[in-house]
Amino acid sequence: MRRTVQIDDFTFIFCYNVQVQLGNKVLVYISCCLAGRAYPLGDIPRDCIARVRTDVLHCLTALHTASGTFDEPLYPQLWTLIQFDTREFFNVLSLAFGDVGLMDAEKQGIVDILLRMMVDSSGFTHCQVVTLPVRVASLLENLEKSGNLTLVREKSGKSEKVGEIVFCLWCASKINIT
Numbered sequence: 001m002r003r004t005v006q007i008d009d010f011t012f013i014f015c016y017n018v019q020v021q022l023g024n025k026v027l028v029y030i031s032c033c034l035a036g037r038a039y040p041l042g043d044i045p046r047d048c049i050a051r052v053r054t055d056v057l058h059c060l061t062a063l064h065t066a067s068g069t070f071d072e073p074l075y076p077q078l079w080t081l082i083q084f085d086t087r088e089f090f091n092v093l094s095l096a097f098g099d100v101g102l103m104d105a106e107k108q109g110i111v112d113i114l115l116r117m118m119v120d121s122s123g124f125t126h127c128q129v130v131t132l133p134v135r136v137a138s139l140l141e142n143l144e145k146s147g148n149l150t151l152v153r154e155k156s157g158k159s160e161k162v163g164e165i166v167f168c169l170w171c172a173s174k175i176n177i178t
Helices: 009-035 046-060 076-084 086-098 104-120 126-146 158-174
Strands: none
Touching: 009 046, 009 076, 009 086, 046 076, 046 104, 076 086, 076 104, 086 126, 104 126
16 A cells, blocks of 8 residues: 655755755865864864874765665765755865865865766756866866876867866966956
């Protein structure tokens, strides 16, 4: 016997608001951890900062979750955070990229994964398709300032086109128009 459950507008709005609050807390938590700060207050002990950053980055950049199903997207944690709030997620990454504690190899790894996600995923909204290359170009700008930027151009159709778009946006940011 199949049973239909009715959800009233209040319940739906309440659940949505709880999810938004939780998502925002997750973004603040990630930002704090990557900056060496404790959530909600204080600092992470100095001898634990590197380990906390590494653990958070490993969680964010995991190819699959421990209980992943066959239809789970690649990099599900990154995918979820981008879907939740693209702008705020990239703000968190920008803050982390500006911090001296995050190693350049870690920054490069995140950029590589984001580029791969842009190429391989078709589930982005129109707004995200427009926004993602600009946000990734901004992260590339930060990497370039450190002198350790590596741009690898793959010759595989979509990958090359997305790479060209991001590369062009990055180059355009270098041109000082007066």
